[in-house]
Amino acid sequence: MNRDDFPILSQDFVYFDNGATTLKPQCVLDKMNDYYDYHTSNIHRGDYDFAIKTNEEYDRVRSLIGQFINANPEECIYTSGTTMSINMVVFGYMKYHLQKGDEVLLNKAEHASNILPWIRLSEEIGIVIKYVPLNEDYSLSLDAIKTCVTDRTKVISLAHVTNVIGDVRDVEAIGDYCHQNHILFHVDGAQSVPHLPVDFKKCHMDFLSFSGHKMCGPTGVGVLVGRKELLKDMHPLCYGGGMNSFFEEDGSYELKDSPIRFEAGTPPVAEVIGLGKAIEYLMEIGMDKIHEHEIELKKYLLDQIQDIPNVILYNKNSQSGILSFNLDGVFAQDVSIYLNHYHIYVRAGNHCAKMLKDELKIKNTVRVSVYFYNSFEDVDRLVEALKNSKDIFKVVL
Amino acid sequence: MDANLKREIILDNYQEPFHKGLIDDTSYCKVNTSSESCIDNLDFIMKMDGDVIEDIRFDGEACAISTSVSSIFIRKLIGKTTEEAKEILNHYKNMINEKEYNADILGELNAYDEIYKQPNRKNCAMLPEEAIEKLLEELNNGE
Incomplete structure (x- = not known):
């Protein structure tokens, strides 16, 4: 939605770090x-x-x-x-x-x-x-x-x-x-x-x-x-x-x-x-419409990411545009560095919620956070990259 | 060093790191190392026997680079004197910071000789070095 309002989106990248900060129209x-x-x-x-x-x-x-x-x-x-x-x-x-x-x-x-x-x-x-x-x-x-x-x-x-x-x-x-x-x-x-x-x-x-x-x-x-x-x-x-x-x-x-x-x-x-x-x-734009779009994007992402064998999901059920995950056996930061190689921008870390590790039993996750200007094509690009992540270390090392 | 060999060294040391896991022994000195620009968070412990490094161990959550650097450093530095260890640390630092260094004494650490091309990973490569340098300082000041 409204992608043309954002000059920065004319560049080739997928921005999934909206929980940290958003793009400006x-x-x-x-x-x-x-x-x-x-x-x-x-x-x-x-x-x-x-x-x-x-x-x-x-x-x-x-x-x-x-x-x-x-x-x-x-x-x-x-x-x-x-x-x-x-x-x-x-x-x-x-x-x-x-x-x-x-x-x-x-x-x-x-x-x-x-x-x-x-x-x-x-x-x-x-x-x-x-x-x-x-x-x-x-x-x-x-x-x-x-x-x-x-x-x-x-x-x-x-x-x-x-x-x-x-x-x-x-x-x-x-x-x-x-x-x-x-x-x-x-x-x-x-x-x-x-x-x-x-x-x-x-x-x-x-x-x-x-x-x-x-x-x-x-x-x-x-x-x-x-x-x-x-x-x-x-x-x-x-x-x-x-x-x-x-x-x-x-x-x-x-x-x-x-x-x-x-x-x-x-x-x-x-x-x-x-x-x-x-x-x-x-x-x-309308806040209801924004929320609906994010939920649809998350559902679309979930439908596909669940089939990738080494993906561990932490918050399938939450009704927002945030999805936290890890790739089994790969450090979260290595995943974000890997995704950056394909110009997909996510965040890795504890996201300042440092006590959550007591509950999740893991300190760091990769976080995808969407906004209304994210498209289904953005999700496709992420899913494609994760599907091909078998040789992740060939890319990040 | 060939790119494949570098990757192999890094991966081996990431997937099966040497001396990962701390032990509860008060004769060791401990430091924590972490950085705001990356999410690695590592603890290092070290024990000296006179002027010789008797043991180093580490643990924590960290990426492939800082985990493998830790592993290689530990394998290399056990049995070295403070001065020998410092020399290796200095040449390594120079390599990471694109200054003159002696590749011959770095061995497997040469796998990181192009890490400067990824500025955000330089930090990961430097964390273990900083921790070990700090431990050597603390242990030598304590004597």
């Missing part, structure tokens, strides 16, 4: 260049025409984000990406609202950015991290979550879609459960917001984090969505220009309201504007 690049070419200026401080235009463009993106994931614009904070967003939740909010012994539920399929900040917080204030056991197919169920909840459970933080297994968690049911039981619910949307419809309000999310570059937007920009009431009590991690109302010699100061309060200094203006264009572009 011309309209996003044009939008950012437009800012640099025709109205470069800082935000919130200028009275001249360029600055007024930049302001309008910059502020409008907040409304687009709100519309995209169903939140109020003032609940949407621009960040540098998912990692920063989660760190803001943990060290800006949780640090001041959790106490020693309070329990946070995570699970071993999470990305480092949704585990390490919590480990650090447990060192700082003594919260207790509990890992909800995964199902046999490495998915996570609400029932398993319920068995781990105690009177001290204050937070559940999880990825909507995990980045190795690609299972889609039932965030609506989990959110509903959290809401009823007064548990704070943080969702890492890095792998879901780009690929399927996400509804912040309907799922009773308290916080939602995601990145721009994984959804056709530029690097360096992401979003933290937080419920208005919670953001009032969240502390900024950065202090400086733009976010204060006044400060005096006697040390008194007042901060602006959310979301500006959390955006100290000059933000990535071009990137925010580019992200806005990416969101408009995705909405035009």
Whole structure:
């Protein structure tokens, strides 16, 4: 779908590393260049025409984000990406609202950015991290979550879609459960917001984090969505220009309201504007349609890859565009180097989910992650290369 | 060295690596080596007898290149003095980094003399060398 929108796709390659980052359509690049070419200026401080235009463009993106994931614009904070967003939740909010012994539920399929900040917080204030056991197919169920909840459970933080297994968690049911039981619910949307419809309000999310570059937007920009009431009590991690109302010699100061309060200094203006264009572009295609196409591609890939004798699959069942596998007896990185020889770009490694090895019993996998611009021909090329991988070492050595 | 022979040496040492698997012995010194640019993650242990390397072993998850380099290095360095080992390590480093080196003392390690053509694999080829160099330093400083 929409392959012509991506100038980079005129080259001969198959891009299957969309879980890491996505390609950029011309309209996003044009939008950012437009800012640099025709109205470069800082935000919130200028009275001249360029600055007024930049302001309008910059502020409008907040409304687009709100519309995209169903939140109020003032609940949407621009960040540098998912990692920063989660760190803001943990060290800006949780640090001041959790106490020693309070329990946070995570699970071993999470990305480092949704585990390490919590480990650090447990060192700082003594919260207790509990890992909800995964199902046999490495998915996570609400029932398993319920068995781990105690009177001290204050937070559940999880990825909507995990980045190795690609299972889609039932965030609506989990959110509903959290809401009823007064548990704070943080969702890492890095792998879901780009690929399927996400509804912040309907799922009773308290916080939602995601990145721009994984959804056709530029690097360096992401979003933290937080419920208005919670953001009032969240502390900024950065202090400086733009976010204060006044400060005096006697040390008194007042901060602006959310979301500006959390955006100290000059933000990535071009990137925010580019992200806005990416969101408009995705909405035009339709998130349902994107998700459907990815599921079809995965099914098409599965149908063929299952017949290749030395392929070991780890996540046949997950309903997303992610497939993790290994070739028996071959190190994952050697497979990705082999595929690179045929200009097929995949990722090998633990994909930052370093605890998942306890469940998979293997540290490294090859990950194929698709997006809407991937075609059935892309899949054919991958399958063909894997079928001919008997002499893999003749190629990689 | 002929390309087929190189491949054979690398594959043999990848599929049946020498001294792979650690042992629980406190008389060994241990280092871990990993890199952000590749996903190899290896542990090395070494034991000295005076100035002579008595034993080296390794374990971990790693690609064909770094596993085979580890295997060949270990076979080659056991029984060598620190100075002899350092000389081999230096010539190997020079080979990988396209500097002048003495091919005669590298033996099977010459199988990697064209690895510089694949920049992303240079790293894999260097990991075992770095680990062994670190072990030699630690063991010699400890004395």
